[in-house]
Amino acid sequence: MNQPTNQPTNQPTNQPTNQPTNQPTNSLKTAHNSDFFGEKLAKLRQILPEIFSEHALDLDKLKTLLGEHIASNERYGLNWAGKSVAYQALQRPTHNTLTPCPDESVDFDTTQNIFIESDNLEALKILQKSYAGKIKMIYIDPPYNTGNDFIYHDDFSQTQKDYEIAIGDRDINGQLLKSFKKNSKDNGHYHSNWLNMMLPRLHLAHTLLSDDGVIFISIDDNEQAQLKLLCDEIFGEENFISNISLKMKNVAGASGGGEDKKLKKNIEHLLIYTKNYQELTPFNPVFELIEIGNLVQMYKLENKSWKYTSVIVNYGEKKYIKSTTDGAGDEIKIFLRSGYKILSVTELAKLENISEVEVYKKYARNIFQTAMPQSSIRPRVMEALNGMVFDTDLFSIEYIPKSGRNKGVVYEQFYKGEKFRLFSWLSDVSEDIDGKLYKKEMQGTFWDLTSQMNNLSKEGEISFENGKKPIFLIKRLIEMMGDKNDLILDFFAGSATTAHAVMQLNAEDNGNRQFIMVQLPELTDEKSEAYKAGFKAISDISKERIRRAGAKIKAENPNKTLDTGFKVFKLTGSNFKAWQIDDDNAIAEQLEMYINPLKDNAKEIDIVYELLLKMGLKLTATIEFKDGVYWLTCENKSYAIVLNSLSQDGFNTIIAKKPAKTVVLDKAFLNDSEKSNVILQFKDANLNFESI
Structure with missing residues (x-):
């Protein structure tokens, strides 16, 4: 990134006194999340314009229109003390922004991964304009509300200084204040406090999800019931x-x-919701892998019947008999097999003087069991051969399936005996990993993770004592999603297991997934191993784990191009002065302030990122500073930002490049006349222009 990163824009200048002033009504000067329900109301107005009166929703008209479809006073729902306050927290705009921290980042200029050190409610609000509808998967592991957890105390009437105190600094009396507080079970609003924390965050998460996006939420028995009802709502x-x-x-x-x-x-829960069930792509199936040798031995010990015990060592001579058709009228070729040879696994082990485990490994693709499936193909084959006499009882068919994993390719099936029992191959339900054969057992809604918990403390090579989740779990969830280019969000990042899982899986399957992590800089316990290791806040643990995991993954895959970097951003106050009038005497002072709306010593790159977010661009947009203009590129579109005075030739250059939008600070103009002239030039060129 080629631009000054620490240059204040508010240095004294000799600009004329008639420099244009700016009123605080400009669209880019408004707070983030200033109208959370605005887009929802706009969509409602498109569908039902008759329920609006003078641009406002008319509830009486809505009730009249819906008639008997209105719920009665006695209705099913989840209510609690403070729910209306939680909605106020959701609707309250944030005047903060995110400031880049290249020194704490890895590959800041090129990485597509994001780490945000912030209260997650503020971060989610700031991300709304840039990422609404763009997140494919969200995983969160929020506080379980066990009675010993700290939950977030959403009081954003604080000043930025108050916020900094709240996230860990001590006050003048040496007392430590936090923006999260312990929620004891003795508290009369025990469940209410937790729900008040979760409601606004889940609403904002819902907006960020793509229509086919999915959210996974870890929880235990303390709040599972309440969370289910809240998510239903x-x-x-x-x-x-x-x-x-x-x-x-x-x-x-x-x-x-x-x-x-x-x-x-010994059980926890994982709730799964999608944004729009009709748009959701079916998940990839989930399997548990069990080493074949161990599985066979387990079946024997438990006196269970293990079916995959036959090996076809010679497929015999293949001879075409005749053809039939499937339900769509497409050809099914039928062959007989003469001179074939089938042995049991035990017989073959004795014959070759090897163990049964070695037989399973050596002949994995030849081992089968027979079954009587409910299939439209089998009876058609039997009917076609009815009355014919053969000197063999083994047949094969070839056809092209219209669906399933073999769709569009010639597929071969084998049938044996008078009842035409179908061969079911072990290779279809197993997988070879590092020279060992594993049986794939389809998983439902019970997952046994006990084997993944044994070395959990060592994962990521960093200690974390607040409910670390195994990489295995998060990788499984990501694999279920299927797409290797997903954008994945975790706004209760903790030790950043999600980031680690994304990078690890990308290395394994050559994916290009990106992550956004959000973690509050909550102080670590002074008695904890993390604190003793120098990690004063949980966010420090998160960042260091990503650094270490990324370095290790890159070292283990030297021939792959992997994105193991991340851009760090921290929550700060806006770089623009707030429009706030406490009394009539302050009006003149406020108007004078807006001659230059920037705060003292605001850094240029920080202003650019704040404007970038307000413009709805991603934090991974590329930024280049050239000839007095910041050029931003995001999703194959270019944007221009001008913070200081620019010549007419400079504006002409911008117009010639036809950016999707140009944003200029008013102080870049010498006077109102120059500003008006530039605005007309952009209007004539049919280009989007805004001044601040």
């Missing part, structure tokens, strides 16, 4: 996908039980 009950039970530990290591009247707790 925000995402819609029709967009609920699943509630997966996660076995996190064995009963022997679980809490509860004994003298307690409750059963031991």
Whole structure:
């Protein structure tokens, strides 16, 4: 990125006194998230214009229109103390912004990954304009509200200084204040406080999701019931996908039980919702991999019947008999197989003097069981051969399936015996990994993660004592999504397991997924190992884990081009002065202030990023400073920002390049006449222009 990064824009200048002033009504000067429901109302107006009166929603007209479809006073729903306050927190605009921190980043100029150190409610509001409808997957692991958790205290009437105190600095009396507070079960509003925290964040998350996007939320029994109802309200009950039970530990290591009247707790939950069920692409299936040798031994010990015990060592001579057709009228060729040879796994092991495990490895693609499937193909083949006599009982067919994993290619099936039992191949339900054969067991809504929890403390090579989740879990969720170019958000980042999982999976399957992590700089416990290791805040742990994990992944894949970097941004106050009048005498002072709306010592690059966000551009937009103009490129479109005085030739250059939008600070103009002239030039060129 070629531009001055620390240059203040407010240095004294000799500009004329008739420099144009700016009123605080400019669109880019408004706060982030200033009208959360504005777009929703606009869409409603397009559908039902008759329920609006003088640009405002008329509830009486809406009730008249809907008639009997209006819910009665007795209705099903989730209510709690402070719900209206939570909606006020959602609608309250933020006047803060995100400031780049290249020194804490890795590959700042080129990476497409983002780490935001901020209260997540503020961050989600700031991201709305740039990322609404663009996030494919969200995973969050919020506080479980066990009675020992800290939950966020959403009081944003604070000044920026108050905010900085709240995230960890001590006050003048040495007392530590936080923007999160312990939510004890003795608190009369125990559940309400937690719901008040979650409601605005989930609403904002819903807006960020793409129409086919999915959110995964980890939770335990303390708030699972409340969270399910809250998500039904925000995402819609029709967009609920699943509630997966996660076995996190064995009963022997679980809490509860004994003298307690409750059963031991070893299960957590994973709620899954989509934004629009009709737009959702089906998930990739989830499998548990079990090493074949271990699986066969387990079946024997449990006296279970293991079906994959036959090996076809010679397919025999293939001879065409006749053809039939499938339901669509397409050809199915039928062949007989003479001189074939089939042995059991045990027989083959003895014959070759090897173990059965070695047979499974050596002959994996030849091992099968027979089945009687419900299929339209099998009876057609049987009918075609009815009455014919053969000297073999093994047949094969070839056809081109219209659907499924073999769609569009010639597919071969084998049938054996009078009842035409279909060969079901072990290779179709197994996978070879590093020379070992694993059986793929389809998973439903119960996942056993106990084996993934053993070395959890070592993952990421960094200690984190606040409910670390295994990389295995997050990778599985990402793999379910299917697309290797997804943008993935985690706004309760913790130790940044999600970021680690994204980078690791990209290395494994050559994906190009990107992540956005958000983590509050919550102080670590002074007695914790993390604190002793020099990590004063959880966000420090998050960033360091991404650095270490990225470096390790890159070292393990020297021949791959991988994005293991991340841009760091921190929540700060706006670079623009706030329009705030406490009394009539302040009006003149405020108008004088708006001769130059920038705060003292505001850095140019910080202003550019604040404007970038207000323009609805991504934080990964490329920025180049050339001839007094900041050129931004985002999603194949160019944008221009001018912060200081620019010649007429400079404006002509901008017009010639035809950017999607140009933003100019008023102080860049010598006077109102020059400003008016430039505005007319851009209007004549049919180019989007805005001054501040």
